[in-house]
Amino acid sequence: MTNAKHLNDYSLDWSRLESFFVQNKGYRYARRKDTYVLPLPTREPERSKFENGFWPITGGLARLLSNDSIVPEKDNLDMSHILSIGKFDSTETYEWFQHFLQSQQRKVEETDVSRLSQLPLLTLSEQKERTGQVDFINYVYGALIEGNEDELSPLFTDDDSDDLLTQIFRSTQLAKEGSYISPYPCLFPNIKEQFKQDLIHLSQNPKFFLDNLNHLLVHYTFIMISQTVLQTNRFTKFNHEQMMPIFFLMEWEKGARWRTSYTNGYKLLKEQSKDFYKHEHALNIVCQAPALQPKKNLYYHHIDEILASSSEDVLNTYIQSLYDWMNNFYTKYKAIETPKYASDRTLDEAFRDLAEAISTGLNKELKSRYPAALEAFVLKFYKKHGGSLGSLLAVNQEQLLALIACSIKQEKIELNKLWHELEARGLFFDHHSKEEIVGLLDKLNYLEKKSDSGDAQYVKSIL
Structure with missing residues (x-):
């Protein structure tokens, strides 16, 4: 049987959470108390x-x-x-x-x-x-x-x-x-390892390395940020191994509403990030239990993994403490309705209820200013004017060739394998963009055809 002291260690510590309320200033949506999310x-x-x-x-x-x-x-x-x-x-x-x-x-x-x-x-x-x-x-x-x-x-x-x-x-x-x-933590060790290997590979050519270092840093930074947004929105279903696709155009292409690069490009990222600030605060709430406090940068899935190895009593105690905080603390200072506890609520549902409650209390100005910082980054390095489509994600020739150079670590690789290598680096293209890229590689003499039919095509090393 689990003793009361042990169970209490898995309840949110209200003495720590009270610091989020500042006398005469109201409730403060603080972040980075214990968990850092995005810059x-x-x-x-x-x-x-x-x-x-x-x-x-x-x-x-x-x-x-x-x-x-x-x-x-x-x-x-x-x-x-x-x-x-x-x-x-x-x-x-x-x-x-x-x-x-x-x-x-x-x-x-x-x-x-x-x-x-x-x-x-x-x-x-x-x-x-x-x-x-x-x-x-x-x-x-x-x-x-x-x-x-x-x-x-x-x-x-x-x-x-x-x-x-x-x-x-x-x-x-x-x-x-x-x-x-x-x-800040590293949430995607596979991407980090890929980045390291790509840097080592490019360093074989110091001039190319220096000329393209920024392209590589910008791209991997964007992939880390965008994957953090997409995966954190999945709460306990966060997957640090499998990337969620975000599609790009080449900058000279014309976008269209029916293309994947529109529906699963910047439009998707904007939708996923517009209410993301709630996680910046929620993740600094959910870790405020004594049993979790020694650890830093805990996300929803980390807590899920920790509690999965504990007893059912521990899990229920933690879930109930989330609702206690919402119903008896947060609602008191924000004067909003919050979801009520039910014994059949799962941990993932509890996290989603808490994040939604926090979102309800956030003002529109704070919500809008947060994705504006992401937009400043995207529009500087990936922006393409899509007319009525709005801004689209696009890469230019230099960005593409830098990542292709990283993808080919031998004399040449099959064209079909190149797409897999680019996707491993977070660069997804639909069929139309792939045709544009093939045309570019052919024009630059990087494409090698083993037959007149063009079935067997190889891409030569850029380095």
């Missing part, structure tokens, strides 16, 4: 606008992999300090070197990066937008890199010695002590 700020000033593309994020990741601080100790080189420790044989030499430093720094500020060793020099934006960029760096690091530093760090260094500007920069920086730990 999407609700306040517009903190929203990353990606005016410099993905370079600020890439620079932050490169710094972490170089054991530097996520935010540069100094956004600009301290010219006076550097010049004061130099030795110059004339005024002309001094002025020439000063001009050299300024011109090189200006190039990096304009993201004119020609060497891997220059990546850590890339700066973040000024003022509040920096907060959003740091959040993105944290997310990408936790979702795609953390734990693989030993294998990935060497890829971000040049084979030969660093250029003069990099040596000067590093001489003025303070080394970070200890390894970096991101607050």
